[in-house]
Amino acid sequence: MAMSFETIKIERLAGALGAEISGVDLAKPLGNQTFQEIHDALVENQVIFFRDQDITPDQHKDFGRRFGTLHIHPAMGGIPGHPEILPLHSDAEKQYSANGWHSDVSCDPVPNMGAILLAKVLPDTGGDTMFASMNAAYEGLSGKMQHFLSGLEAHHGSVHLFGPSRHENDKRPNAVHPVIRTHPVSGRPCIYVNSSFTTHIVGMKPKESRAVLDFLYRHIETPEYHVRFRWAVNSIAFWDNRSTQHRAIADYFPQTRTMHRVTINGTEAPFYRPH
Numbered sequence: 365m366a367m368s369f370e371t372i373k374i375e376r377l378a379g380a381l382g383a384e385i386s387g388v389d390l391a392k393p394l395g396n397q398t399f400q401e402i403h404d405a406l407v408e409n410q411v412i413f414f415r416d417q418d419i420t421p422d423q424h425k426d427f428g429r430r431f432g433t434l435h436i437h438p439a440m441g442g443i444p445g446h447p448e449i450l451p452l453h454s455d456a457e458k459q460y461s462a463n464g465w466h467s468d469v470s471c472d473p474v475p476n477m478g479a480i481l482l483a484k485v486l487p488d489t490g491g492d493t494m495f496a497s498m499n500a501a502y503e504g505l506s507g508k509m510q511h512f513l514s515g516l517e518a519h520h521g522s523v524h525l526f527g528p529s530r531h532e533n534d535k536r537p538n539a540v541h542p543v544i545r546t547h548p549v550s551g552r553p554c555i556y557v558n559s560s561f562t563t564h565i566v567g568m569k570p571k572e573s574r575a576v577l578d579f580l581y582r583h584i585e586t587p588e589y590h591v592r593f594r595w596a597v598n599s600i601a602f603w604d605n606r607s608t609q610h611r612a613i614a615d616y617f618p619q620t621r622t623m624h625r626v627t628i629n630g631t632e633a634p635f636y637r638p639h
């Protein structure tokens with residue numbers, strides 16, 4: 365995708381994905397040109413980073429709303445007065461738990477398109493987040509393996525992660541999605557199974573499904589498909605949840621780390637289109 369940017373600056377951070385964006389103040393409403401450039405930079409780089417964005421919860425939500433309606437987590441509550449802002453907090457009492465590779469809430473029938481994570485409180489060292497390009501991981505497979513996987517679907521669930529539902533609004537979604545999904549904007553194929561939500565590949569014997577998923581999870585761990593982001597307070601990571609997976613590095617216990625996440629609803633169920 366050839367692109368020229370008039371209002372923002374972009375520095376690519378790794379071969380497979382990731383770019384730092386400068387020249388924009390997210391506390392101010394985005395002009396249409398700047399919005400379009402950030403949107404295109406997100407699709408192309410799959411995860412984009414911003415520094416020194418001292419924004420309020422309302423400004424955080426306004427930025428997210430430029431990209432779609434905001435997602436409310438099916439099982440976890442928001443910060444006071446802002447159900448759309450998911451706090452991710454860990455400290456000496458509450459160790460970080462989501463430190464496996466995943467895309468967020470892939471158990472939803474229409475999973476979210478992306479999330480905007482803002483660092484509020486950080487440990488002195490540690491607490492980086494890693495991102496992996498699921499398009500680069502797909503391209504790293506042989507043609508035979510790409511062909512084999514492209515015909516498959518996998519089940520994604522959430523009871524095993526969030527426990528049983530506690531009340532009527534506390535949902536435990538599940539869904540069947542293609543193992544390889546076509547990115548709806550770029551058209552690129554992306555691996556779409558993850559070790560947190562995917563339970564099994566449909567129509568396979570359990571040990572076949574386990575072997576294929578374990579192979580893919582090891583493949584996704586290849587460092588050439590990754591970028592690692594070192595946070596500072598008021599840094600933002602905005603990832604495309606359709607083309608990436610991420611994992612937090614839980615190496616700072618018992619220090620405190622608090623992040624705010626605004627998540628943007630997807631607009632279509634994952635699909636696969638032969639290319």
Ligand SMILES: [Fe+2]
Nearest residue numbers: 462467468610
């Ligand atoms: Fe996540």
